Amino acid sequence: MxxxxxxxxxxxxxxxxxxxxxxxxxxxxxxxxxxxxxxxxxxxxxxxxxxxxxxxxxxxxxxxxxxxxxxxxxxxxxxxxxxxxxxxxxxxxxxxxxxxxxxxxxxxxxxxxxxxxxxxxxxxxxxxxxxxxxxxxxxxxxxxxxxxxxxxxxxxxxxxxxxxxxxxxxxxxxxxxxxTAEMVEQAHEESEGPSIEDADVIVAGGRGLGGPENFTLVEDLAKALGGAVAATRAVVDAGWYPYQTQVGQTGKTVSPKLYIACGISGAIQHKVGMQASNVIVSINKDPNAPIFEYSDLGVVGDVHAIVPKLTELVRARRGG
Ligand SMILES: Cc1cc2nc3c(=O)[nH]c(=O)nc-3n(C[C@H](O)[C@H](O)[C@H](O)COP(=O)(O)OP(=O)(O)OC[C@H]3O[C@@H](n4cnc5c(N)ncnc54)[C@H](O)[C@@H]3O)c2cc1C
Missing domain, CATH: 3.40.50.620 (HUPs)
Structure with missing residues (x-):
């Protein structure tokens, strides 16, 4: 062959x-x-x-x-x-x-x-x-x-x-x-850290973050872990975060070592893009959120309280 x-x-x-x-x-x-x-x-x-x-x-x-x-x-x-x-x-x-x-x-x-x-x-x-x-x-x-x-x-x-x-x-x-076709312009997106396709760690944000301004929570945690930020379609459709970070059926398929889902319900269309991750950690205030059914570790609580603490702990451990 x-x-x-x-x-x-x-x-x-x-x-x-x-x-x-x-x-x-x-x-x-x-x-x-x-x-x-x-x-x-x-x-x-x-x-x-x-x-x-x-x-x-x-x-x-x-x-x-x-x-x-x-x-x-x-x-x-x-x-x-x-x-x-x-x-x-x-x-x-x-x-x-x-x-x-x-x-x-x-x-x-x-x-x-x-x-x-x-x-x-x-x-x-x-x-x-x-x-x-x-x-x-x-x-x-x-x-x-x-x-x-x-x-x-x-x-x-x-x-x-x-x-x-x-x-x-x-x-x-x-x-x-x-x-006959020519490239008129090529834009280069400035971004820090790895892309979601390459990252070993992904911190993903969903509608549970409450608004685009709160993506700093997941960005800070991703930075502390040396990872990349991903998003659900709900937040991409709402214009909170760019499409190239969308994980799922109509976004990207990712398989990092660690996937931290923050304020994400875990709809099937999201699951198919991230279920191959090695370890899935979810933070959601609803104990019945579907994402807990396929998480390795589930934290029931408010992302606004938990994510900053997690970031602080990671920074303290890493000395940065
Ligand atoms: C054809 C089709 C294709 C699709 N493709 C995709 C795709 O590629 N990717 C994708 O992601 N979706 C896709 N979807 C959409 C999908 O069905 C869901 O609507 C979407 O994934 C939901 O996004 P979400 O989890 O951010 O929002 P929601 O479903 O609204 O969930 C928000 C979660 O946050 C929790 N929450 C709220 N406040 C807090 C808080 N303060 N602290 C902690 N938790 C909190 C809530 O309990 C809830 O579970 C697709 C849908 C269709 C029909």
């Missing part, structure tokens, strides 16, 4: 979500190649060997500087045609989803998306895809190759297996129509 994994990068790092997909491809087996597309990206390539790529194909060209999908579709489509990859795996992101959809159209290939896992059975690739608000997991397949698969961000953890990748440059042949 031959598999190509799209390695998306931001700045000088390959995204953790892409490395998670790469590790899973290596676990499934066969020949696994990664592809990096961009400008000045060659130095990043060798790092993918640690996560299971035997070869990293690098399309390094100034015309690929902007993170636009169509030129990437050109590169991946040519590789699949020339090298005969049977599987193409990508991690979910705005760019990853656009590339996957474009590639499916270009290659007339079947795409299964929102996958959380993949395995082989009797030599066939089988994807796992949660459905019905994540209350069931379906198994999905492909009727022909190439098989395209898009994985939920955060569903797969990178596993460093310690190998080395051969780096091979490929010359991108870009279609004229792929170069």
């Amino acid at each position: 031959t598999t190509l994994v799209f390695l998306e990068h931001h700045g000088d790092e390959i995204l953790k979500t892409s490395l998670g997909v790469l590790s899973k491809a290596a676990e499934v087996g066969g020949q696994v190649e990664g592809v990096l597309v961009g400008s000045g990206v060659e130095p990043l390539a060798s790092s993918a060997g640690k996560f299971g790529a035997s070869t990293v194909l690098v399309a390094d060209d100034p015309r690929l500087e902007a993170a636009l999908p169509q030129p990437r579709v050109d590169v991946l489509a040519a590789l699949v045609r020339d090298r005969g990859h049977e599987n193409v795996l990508l991690a979910q992101s705005i760019l990853g989803a656009d590339v996957a959809a474009g590639l499916a159209a270009r290659l007339e290939a079947g795409l299964n998306w929102q996958l959380t896992d993949v395995l082989t059975r009797d030599g066939e690739l089988v994807g796992r895809q949660p459905a019905l608000s994540d209350s069931v997991v379906c198994e999905v397949g492909w009727t022909e190759t190439p098989r395209l698969a898009l994985f939920r961000a955060g569903a797969l953890d990178p596993v460093a297996s310690g190998g080395e990748a051969r780096v091979e440059r490929v010359e991108p042949e870009l279609e004229d129509f792929s170069l």
Whole structure:
């Protein structure tokens, strides 16, 4: 089985979500190649060997500087045609989803998306895809190759297996129509600390905080723990906190070591985004809040009283 994994990068790092997909491809087996597309990206390539790529194909060209999908579709489509990859795996992101959809159209290939896992059975690739608000997991397949698969961000953890990748440059042949879109502006969000996809600790705030001004409570605790801040859809919809921090069915899937939920009821749509966390701690004034049903530790009380005390204790322990 031959598999190509799209390695998306931001700045000088390959995204953790892409490395998670790469590790899973290596676990499934066969020949696994990664592809990096961009400008000045060659130095990043060798790092993918640690996560299971035997070869990293690098399309390094100034015309690929902007993170636009169509030129990437050109590169991946040519590789699949020339090298005969049977599987193409990508991690979910705005760019990853656009590339996957474009590639499916270009290659007339079947795409299964929102996958959380993949395995082989009797030599066939089988994807796992949660459905019905994540209350069931379906198994999905492909009727022909190439098989395209898009994985939920955060569903797969990178596993460093310690190998080395051969780096091979490929010359991108870009279609004229792929170069008609241009990136007019790219904004960089200033933020301190890790993103919620990368954080080992997440402190999440819900409507129980009472208002946007009270997010300082969760921000302070997250900072003391070296973690990131997340939010529920209720507070994102209310404009209290930005969408990129939303965890859940219509937000991100996260799996930190510690998830502290502050003033969050624990609706199923929130649960599906964070239930894979190692340890879940919840603070809620309602002892019957559904979140307590799947928390490792539940504190019944007012977030305004408990969270600042917790922050103080953490700071005291850490000496800061
Ligand atoms: C199609 C669909 C997709 C959705 N996608 C998502 C998603 O991706 N992510 C998501 O989060 N939601 C999602 N939702 C919304 C979800 O159903 C819930 O409405 C939402 O998660 C509730 O957010 P919340 O817990 O902040 O608010 P609430 O449900 O209002 O809960 C607030 C909690 O705070 C507690 N509280 C109040 N005051 C205090 C206090 N002072 N101290 C301690 N506790 C207090 C209350 O007891 C309550 O349990 C989706 C819904 C639909 C229909």
